[in-house]
Amino acid sequence: MKNAGYVARQIARRLATGIAMLFVVSIIVFFCTQALPGDIARQVLGQNATPEQLANLRVQLGLDRPILVQYAQWLWGMLQLDPGVSLASRTPVASLIASRLTNSLTIVGIAFVFVVVLGYGLGILACRKPGGIVDTVVSGIDHFILSLPEFVVGIIVITLLAVGALRLFPPASIIDSRYPAWQQPELLVLPVLCLVLVATPHVLESIRTLLREELESPAVVWARLSGIGEGRILMRYALPNILAPSLQVVAASVNFLLGGMVAVETVFAFPGIGSALVSAVSTRDIVTVQAIAMFIAVVMVVALMVADIIGDMSMARVRTKEDGQ
């Protein structure tokens, strides 16, 4: 009971922190996008627009209202899950980015599964023999990729697998907009591969570090001295103990995937919310920019919250054990 109360308090605290964080993010997103030089009216009407036409359009789009009123109305809309109407196409942002969102979630979702499997799998393999060939190779590749910006990873992948000697996959992800992305799997391979390459090293590194610490713990040393085999030690002792902290790492990997998504979608001309964000910035369609930025922020904050709550619950378990002793 005592621990249930602790967990509930912790969750409430995490939720409050998350909401406060999103509120701060909303202020940053809204006012930074407002501060961008240049405006949508010029982009929509082109250079042959007269000052009157520009002024009329700004009124139509509600850009002449006081900034705080605009912010309040925007925030209220966001709370009701209505991000507003795109300044560029004048259609609801929600319907505008729906198919883009599906496309992005498809590649991020597939990549996430690979990141988890590879992160754990390679992490465990590398830890079976610290300093061995597998460990050296894995950590070498790991550090090489970590040192590269996402778009460079994209260009390397295109050069190696699409336009160089090996032309295994198409270099551009020209998704036919009339069909969902998952029906065009050959176009997803390279963007997913890039996301996996970008996000896996972070997970792998953490798993390796956690496991290595665990394998050097007194309990494992004792087990080893008792003659228990390495495989059994790994499965029975080490892995269960790193589960909670490693899940935090997995949750955090969502952030790396979302960050990588923007660059990867641009490199592959992939029509997702990352490339939509880039083009909305260039046309100063700030309503769309704000909607996508807030969506990404919400996903990131929720992922972090989940990670923290998992951590809290494992702490609670530890406390229970300690209390029981």
Place this chain on the structure above:
Amino acid sequence: MSDRVKQGNTSTEDMQKNISASTSEGTVPRAQKGTTKPLNISRRTFAGLTATAALTALSGIALAGCQGTGEKGGSTLRIGVASLSDVDALDPASASTTGGYIFANQVFDTLTAYDTTGVCAPRLAESIVQGAEADTWTVTLKDAKWHNGDLVTADDVVYTVQRWFDEQLPPSESLSYIDAAATTALDEKTVQFTLSQKVVLFPEALTSPLCGIVPQGFDPQAPVGSGPFCYDMVDPGVQMVFTANKDYWGVVPQAGELVITSFTDTNAEASALIAGQIDVAANFDSTLVSLIEGAEGYEIFDYPTSGALTWAMNCFKEPFADPAVRQALRLAVDRQEIVDNVYGGYATIGNDFWSPFDPHYTTSLPQRAYDPEAAKKLLEDAGYDLPVKVDLWGAPNQPTSDRQNEIIVEQAKAAGFEIEFHKVDMATFYGEAYGTYPLSLSYWGYLGIFEQAAMTITKDAPYNSTHWSDSEYDALYQQAIQTAGFNERKALVEKMQAIEYERGSYVVPIFINTLVAHSSKVGGFMPYPNTDGALGYNFNLLTIS
């Protein structure tokens, strides 16, 4: 988006008087008028669908002349462009972007268009004839059909024109001299335009893609036109899909389907071409030509145009208020080096005035050469301490813009200029500060001499971002646009361009070639030197083997 403004242009004497269909096709073979209908939906059935075009499009039922999306047999032509945008309009009268122009030119017809020699010719018009004076014009229409099978009538043209003015669409600004209320249908095929003033170059003014003719009751949400392709689907900023209009009055597209895909990165576009994901890369970057030349089965098609990236020198800002400094900067530019190093040879040198495809263009003035010593002397004689510091602002309004700006910084050093280049993005460049930069690189062209003057040079020109004003030039301009005889007018233009050459405010260093990279399987490419975009966006001409 660029600061080019599509409007009319100029042409020879007889063209203004009477443009008839005999001159219309240029070197483009005119196809047999649609004799086959792949999908016959009778007018009654069609009306029975009730159907607004929107419903028709949504339900996936093909319009009369349009090849159905589900139909097999027709090939797909895939074209990459840099780039589509969320603001691309489906209403031709509101087009202001590359995507908007592409859309307008596939789905709609203008009454007139520039042909493969850069001369104005009828398009949807069979003929366009001046009345007793240049303030009335009679347009006779070709036998053309809307995508829903209805005939294109004079009433549709009148509706289109009145719509511009009723809804205050951009053509009502650029063609403000049209008296919309007095523009009437004389019969089913004949429209009489009444203008509030004499406009000898009226046919040229109707070539803008913004002047696409729309049917009565036009719905921009489900656009129906008379052009070579029917609207199928647009994913804003990503993709446009069209189906062939098999009943098109002109060159019927050979491909059953046209897919336009957007690339923000020209490298990605080139890779997609070589990998066979697209058939044509329109508006190709000259630095990537070697990539295509090294790939078997791919070719480059290019031709010179009147498009130009020009440096605008602001006469309201020091040091360009002084004509000596303006002349010095013109001498500080090595045009041939720009052609060779920035454009890989895919450009021609300019002489500081516009519109090389205009028949009035002056060729008698000596070509200005790179002469840093003479430039330095001009500056010193005018009392300047060297180096003269200049702030240059530029945005990637063309793939070559940044490189062209970077090269002038180097070239002008030898002439005593110290140029600081401020690189900003497009929205910032064309934002509030536009028109206040001391020196900036703008994209203009595809206009006749008089349109260019009216847009950017005369005192009241709306885009005179250099704030240059010369009463002698303005008087010559006014006189020229009212002069009926071609030779007399050309003599006046020579004086106008001599003034620009001697004390103007633009450096017009080069004219850019349009460069298209394509698979060898695609043919039918034609030059359109006075029209923006790869082959003037006349994608219906392309064939696939």
